[in-house]
Every structure is written in C-alpha cells, then in structure tokens.
Amino acid sequence: MSSFTLADLAAIIKTRAHSGDPGSYTAKLVARGASRAAKKFGEEAVELAIAAAEKDRAALTSEAADVLYHLLVVLEASDVPLDAVMNELAGRTGRTGLEEKASRPPE
Ligand SMILES: N=c1c2ncn([C@@H]3O[C@H](COP(=O)(O)OP(=O)(O)OP(=O)(O)O)[C@@H](O)[C@H]3O)c2ncn1[C@@H]1O[C@H](COP(=O)(O)O)[C@@H](O)[C@H]1O
Numbered sequence: 001m002s003s004f005t006l007a008d009l010a011a012i013i014k015t016r017a018h019s020g021d022p023g024s025y026t027a028k029l030v031a032r033g034a035s036r037a038a039k040k041f042g043e044e045a046v047e048l049a050i051a052a053a054e055k056d057r058a059a060l061t062s063e064a065a066d067v068l069y070h071l072l073v074v075l076e077a078s079d080v081p082l083d084a085v086m087n088e089l090a091g092r093t094g095r096t097g098l099e100e101k102a103s104r105p106p107e
Contacts, residue, residue, distance in 0.1 A: 010072050010082040017076050026073060034077040041070040 016026040029037050044066045051059035075082060 006068065006072065007082060009069065010075070013069075013072050013076050017073075026076075029070075029073050030077045034074065037070070037074045037077040041067070041074050044070045 013026050016024045017030040019027055021027055029040065044063065048060065048063035048067050051063045072082065075085065
C-alpha cells in the first residue's frame with residue numbers, strides 16, 4: 001500500500017498553485033480558473049471511462065491518476081478544501097472525521 005495520500009497531493013497542488021513558477025503545470029491550470037479546470041477534469045474523466053470500458057487496466061490506472069490530480073486542481077481553483085469532501089464522505093458512512101479523531105488514543 002502506498003503511503004502517498006490524496007491529502008499529500010492536495011497539499012502539493014496548493015503550494016504549486018500559488019508558487020508563481022512559470023514551469024508549474026498546476027499553477028497554469030489554476031490561473032486559467034475553475035471553469036477551464038473543470039473542463040479539463042471532464043476530458044480526463046471521459047478518457048478514464050474509455051479505458052475502463054476497454055478493460056485496459058494499465059490505461060485505467062494512469063487515467064485514474066489523471067482524474068484524481070485534476071479533481072484536486074478543480075477543488076483548489078474553486079477554493080473547496082479536500083477536507084470538506086472527506087467530511088461529506090465520512091458523514092455518508094455515519095461517521096465524521098471529528099468522531100474518528102476523538103476515538104483515537106492521545107499521542
Ligand atoms: N499529477 C500531476 C500531473 N499529471 C499530469 N500532469 C501534467 O499534465 C501535462 C500533460 O497533460 P495534457 O497533455 O493532457 O495537457 P496539455 O495539452 O499539455 O495542456 P492543457 O490541455 O492543460 O492545455 C504534462 O505537462 C504533465 O506534467 C501533471 N502535472 C503535475 N502533477 C502533480 O502536481 C505536482 C506539481 O506539478 P507542477 O505544478 O508542474 O510543479 C507534481 O509533482 C505532480 O505530483
């Protein structure tokens with residue numbers, strides 16, 4: 001299991017989005033605005049759907065990585081934190097992140 005998480009990637013995206021680095025693809029995407037970022041996400045989602053329909057596991061793995069990256073770029077460009085999405089998902093299971101943290105033993 002990889003130790004790299006979506007939260008790690010979201011943190012990288014936030015830093016790179018506001019880096020002002022002309023070589024940063026993330027900065028370029030975020031500077032173009034949420035609508036353009038969302039359009040790019042939609043294109044990547046279609047590519048993922050095609051890979052899945054064709055049962056191409058290697059392409060599906062690569063396209064899924066693209067989709068997750070571009071989803072996080074859309075969230076960053078829209079000023080929606082990944083944490084809000086995770087809390088939404090946790091709420092659907094009947095658990096919230098806060099309850100989970102409270103049940104952990106103190107460090
Ligand atoms: N996961 C990615 C990632 N996936 C794809 N890409 C970039 O996507 C580009 C290729 O995409 P396309 O061909 O679909 O896009 P394009 O035609 O070049 O451009 P547009 O369609 O967007 O105009 C390449 O430049 C890749 O580098 C990514 N660029 C960055 N990341 C992550 O973001 C981090 C920060 O990257 P920078 O912002 O570039 O420093 C990296 O360390 C990675 O973790």
